[in-house]
Amino acid sequence: MTELSPGKAQRDAERVARRAEQQAAKERAGAERDARKAADRERREAQRQTQDDIAARAAEHYVDVREWALNWRDDYAAAIGEPSDDERHRARALAHLWEAPLDTIASLRRACEPLGGAHVTDYDSREGDLFPRLKREVFYLRKQLGPDLFVEEPRALGGFGFVEQTLLFNEDTARHFVALIALQDAALLQAFREPGSRRVVWEVGGGWGGFAYQFMRLCPGVTYVISGAPEQLLVSAVYLAAVMPEARCRLVGGEAMDSGEWDDTDFVFVPGHLVSSLRPPRLDLTLDLMALRAMAGPRAAAHLERSFQLGSRFLFAMRPGVATPADDCVERAIERWYWPHPVPRRRDPRELAAVGGDPSQLPPPRFAHLAGWRRIRA
Amino acid sequence: MSGGVRAVFGMPAYHRPDALARVLESLLSQTLPEFAIVIVDDKPSPEVRAIIDTYAALNSRIHYEANSVRLGMIGNWHKAFTRARELYPEAEFFAWVSDHDHWHPRWLEVLVDALDARPQAVMAYPQMQRVFPTERRPVERLFSTEGVTSRLARLRAATSQMTAGNCIYGLFRVGPLEQVGVFSGVLMPDREVLLALCALGEFVHVQQVLWYREVAGVFSYSRQRQMFFPDRVPLHTYLPANVQHCGLLFWDFAVRGRGRPAMGRAAGVAYAVMQLLYSIRRETLRDDADWRVALSNLRPGAR
Secondary structure (H helix, E strand, O other): OOOOOHHHHHHHHHHHHHHHHHHHHHHHHHHHHHHHHHHHHHHHHHHHHHHHHHHHHHHHHHHHHHHHHHHHHHHHHHHHOOOOHHHHHHHHHHHHHHHOOHHHHHOHHHHOHHHHOOOHHHHOOOOOOHHHHHHHHHHHHHHHHOHHHOOOOOOHHHOOOEEEOOEEEOHHHHHHHHHHHHHHHOOOOHHHHOOOOOEEEEEEOOOOOHHHHHHHHHOOOEEEEEEEOHHHHHHHHHHHHHHOOOOOEEEOOOOOOOHHHHHOOOEEEEEHHHHHHOOOOOOOEEEEEOOHHHOOHHHHHHHHHHHHHOOOOEEEEEEEOOOOHHHHHHHHHHHHHEEEEEEOOOOOHHHHHHOOOOHHHOOOOOEEEEEEEEOOOO | OOOOOOEEEEEEEOOOHHHHHHHHHHHHOOOOOOEEEEEEEOOOOHHHHHHHHHHHOOOOOEEEEEOOOOOHHHHHHHHHHHHHHHHOOOOOEEEEOOOOOEEOOOHHHHHHHHHHHOOOEEEEEEEEEEEOOOOEEEOOOOOOOOOOOOHHHHHHHHHHHOOHHHHOOOEEEHHHHHHHOOOOOOOOHHHHHHHHHHOOOEEEEEEEEEEEEEOOOOOOHHHHHHHHOOOOOOHHHHOOHHHHHHHHHHHHHHHOOOOOOOOOHHHHHHHHHHHHHHHHHHHHHOOOOHHHHHHHHHOOOOO
16 A cells, blocks of 8 residues: 655645635635626616606606696697797607607607707717717816716616716717806806705706706706796606606696795796796796797797896806807897806817817817806896 | 995996996896995096996995096005095905906805805905907916915915916905005016915915906006006116015015014015015026027027
């Protein structure tokens, strides 16, 4: 019988121990992987459940909002008289939402094209110039200013866009982000983010509610009023009430709200022809994200006059980078009630370097922003 | 009449009827209402008077005085401050305002908050936007001595980084400003006042664009002499500005003891001398220093 040498026995024992250790490590890694997968599954399931809940909420809200908006549809049409081409086009494009099936409401965001500008199909592929342009815009500004002001596109109700560094964004997200930066550069945003008494903001039009969503995520202590056409409010009221379940929403007709009710409400929706009956206890900021340019001139002017009458200290307006006669008309109306202060555009230094540092060689910006300070003697 | 006034805007005016209404509206729109405006007009005219009368009818805290004899810019800036003190002795803050730039409606509220939050600060000023005829550009450069406890460190920072023409339109605590004295007969008197104030406390920069400045003519010493001294230009103004400032700081702090009790006379001597040394260093090292310009002109191909 051969006796093992002590050195060999020790080596064998070490090898066995090592193998056992490797096996245990493998099992641990496997268990961790399984746990991670399970957690991912749970997270996805929770997300799906949340989105299902939001879709269910949207369906419930749709019934109520539709009934309310339908009540105002004819009055609104009669009150505004001849609609502008933009308004007529928008009303036609949104007409199907008056009788929308549940799956359309569950992916409402995809039906917002006539109100936003982002086209779902543009985001199927990253080829083309849209993805690099949006990525450059969003990430350059996030880098320059910090992530603070960026609010990503909600995934609920069919939210779409490109995903980069886990953030979902599209043309609307980027446009609203740039508008928020302009608001900050105009020294208008900070006051809404500070603690203090509740402030009131009025957005004319309100689109599909995308800017309102971003604004309220950053400035939760605000009562946000949206006025517009009934079919527009049908979209924005359903969308906002569904994606911000904690928000207290109110659909207002001609009835008055007392100051306590204003304080207890996050979103107030009012048909555009009833803005003259709007009596908020205060108005701090009026927003026009290209809504006034779509109206006939006298109605745009009437909105600005109402903003002035309600004491709105500031106005913030967005228009295309290259102004059209409709924009000039709105600007003239703004100047009657507010001192205009154009907000300089933030430029990516790389963009400037590409044209030899000469800003005049840059292509015109897609959007321009204007801050208005209320006149004392209008 | 003067109850509830925390801040006074002192406006040394010089015939800008084209811009004055908008300036007054920007001031009268302040979200913090506890302020008054004192206007001292060095070139009175019926147009300016009419504009002021219109707004004075809306707000009783606008005071207007026309100078019977032209005082020049230094004299007028000085008078704006002294009249503000006489009319509102209890006001805690003072700011010089021009008759052509614009103040954001939140300017006073934000800067008062900044000074209230930092008792060791003597002045707060915001980010500024330059307004050109066809475009606007925010000024990104910032200067702050917040948290700097050493007065010489503050002086060094101010000498090398401060743009006096912007900072002088900040919001000042009245006490320290009165202590150092305002606007003596030297070139770049705004710079001298600010350097003297650095001895007494911190300067706070608020990173919000709250002041919109019209871009005016190019800086030059001869233009300053012409604007500052309407009758006779003092000989000492032909000395380098930093030497004038050193002499004035020495006079105020070392001889008159204006820095006491925070800063004794001996420290005042050191402060004046260090100002001169720091400013010589700055003038020598800056990108557009005379010697650099001369050298670049000597290079082949230079014009």
